[in-house]
Amino acid sequence: MDTSRSPIELRGSDELSIRVGALAPLSRPGWTEAGQHLVAGLDLAVREVNGAGGILGRPLELIVRDTAADPQKAAAAVDELAELGVAALAGEYHSVVARAVAARADTLRLPFLCSSAVLDALTEQPTDWVARLPPAQSHGWRIYADFLRRAGHRRIAVAIQPSVYWAAGTRILRDHLALCGGTVVELDTSMLALAAVCDELFASRATMLLLLIGDPDAAASVVRAVRSDARLAGIQIGAPAGQPEFAAWAASLGRDGLAIPFLRYFPERLTPLGARVEAALRERLAAAPSFVAFEGYDTIMVLADVLRSQREEGRESDALWSRVAVEGTRGTITFSRVPGVSVWQWAWPPVQVVDRDPDPDQRGAFRTLHAG
Template sequence: MNTSSLPSGAEGADGPAIRIGAFVPLSRPGWVAAGRHLLAGLELAVDEVNDAGGVAGAPLGLVVRDTAADPQRAAAAVDELAGLGVSALAGEYHSVVARAVAAKAHALGLPFLCSSAVLDALTEQPTEWVARLAPAQSHGWQIYAGYLLRVGHRRIAVAIEPSVYWASGARILRDCLAPHGGTITELDVRSLTPMAVCEALVDDRATALVLLVGHPEPAVSIVKSVRRDQRLAAIMIGAPAGQPEFAEWATLLGEDGAGVSFLRYLPDRLSPRGARVETALRMRLAEAPSFVAFEGHDTVLILAEVLRSHGVDRAGSARPWSRVAIEGTRGKIQFSRMPGISVWQWAWSPIQIVDRDPAQPDRFRTLYSS
């Protein structure tokens, strides 16, 4: 799906529209629910910027490309968008896709603000062209590992699919748990049915199962099988990547989907600005906005400020990130260089560990907040 928020050749008071290339997963095998929320946030912020006069009198527009979780498709789209003359790139949810976009953006000298992907190594080398709003995986997943330890889990199994992202997550959990006597057993879901996963959990005497797998499948089938196995009635299920955040999880799993803890990048209380944005996003989505929608909204606010301050010419925007300081929907956003992170990083967005309340699965409970 290729779309634009402005018709080709649209003009503002002071010249043609300023275009931002937006990468969003809007079709399978991409996580479509996440893409829908991300796009809603991006589009809402564009409308707000334009209602306030645009950027230097020119309207802001999105040129949207559906990545479908395909890195090669996304990399080709970067070349296409650069040829169309976009001033910056934004978005993406899937880490492997964002990594492909970041590499191309670095090579072309095109500013890219990554909204939601968390993989630490977005680029192979340090770059001035790429910044990120979402917390790095090593930061968020260390917090999740600490939570597992605090609630008494040291014998943990992970249901895992092959992926750089999932492998990185498993490694972070293992490295954090091992010094405290914790163990990780990997269950490769390519060779195990959901019922076989249950048998492995019983054999391993695991007290927690962490889902490092795609949504809806095989995550939904695994959860259903575990919930129906009386031998595993006491086991905790976790999904740090955030599968339970979206309404589709509750629709597919109902009560079975409650009590599955995950990482969520929201503060305990939104600022007045965040509350106004939440209301507007809820109207657009016809459901409660996820943290991904807020990430999309903040992305456009930042890029609009960068374009105002440094101009729409790429060369003028080469090193803008260190001077960003804006109030986003979830706190004050500034970027810095963090050890082991090759891109400019907001350090750090608020992080919660939440689950869906077993007593009311459409409501979230905050289990931990940092």
């Protein structure tokens, strides 16, 4: 390969379309509804870019691959997509999977815009080939810790599945809450049966249980067990990673799934573009779009700008993201280097702590509890 030229120039140069590889969890144990919303946003934006003339007259083509929340499967998909000549990669919801994608993208010198995963260290070393839309975990989860502190919670329990992502989240919460005398107790769901989780939770004297569990069925099982245990009636449940955002959560758990605060990367008011996109996504999904769908849409709009500018200006890798200024659905998107974050970062998207209102008259509508 002629390494004097950018991979964006080389890939797909003999084809009519410009291909973008999309990665998303579309089968279990992945959070499939998140994957579906992500792909809906990506696809809508591709159609709109093409309707406006494509990239300098060439249409975008979206090639979707299911990661199933599996890092090895995702890395293999990146290799396959590279062989197919994609100009860039987009997507992924699960942080440990996005980390595997970012590592392969960096090795292959293939631009990757991470749509919806927040782990601070997406790559081992700083890279110019990877950028990210959602806030870094350390930023969003500190806002969630502020919410817990202001709500009066000083003793927190976490029901955790072993992973780099959940361990990082626990460390952020513990460090931030320690500043006000708070403590965090870990309950390893890989080692404890549900009854034992409830026993340990009761013994911990915690006032809040946080679900640090990536498997949708496992997370719902913990909620049901805690809600049905009379000893735990006074304990609140939270899910900082955002599981209650999705309609399937509410459908599965009913009233048990209400009043569970989570992080949502959404502004108080969408931009005019966001309002239009919301209507289009609602029609596509036959349901209210999650913030993940908006992340998907914004991802393609950013990549379209990057691809268009690179083909006009011949940008080098270190300039792929630095000159981006795109009006997205939730604000103007620009990228910068943030201390402690190994990739180019939008600093910062809007962050809210919300839950689904338990008032029967509100029918589970979202209510904002805290913003940062």
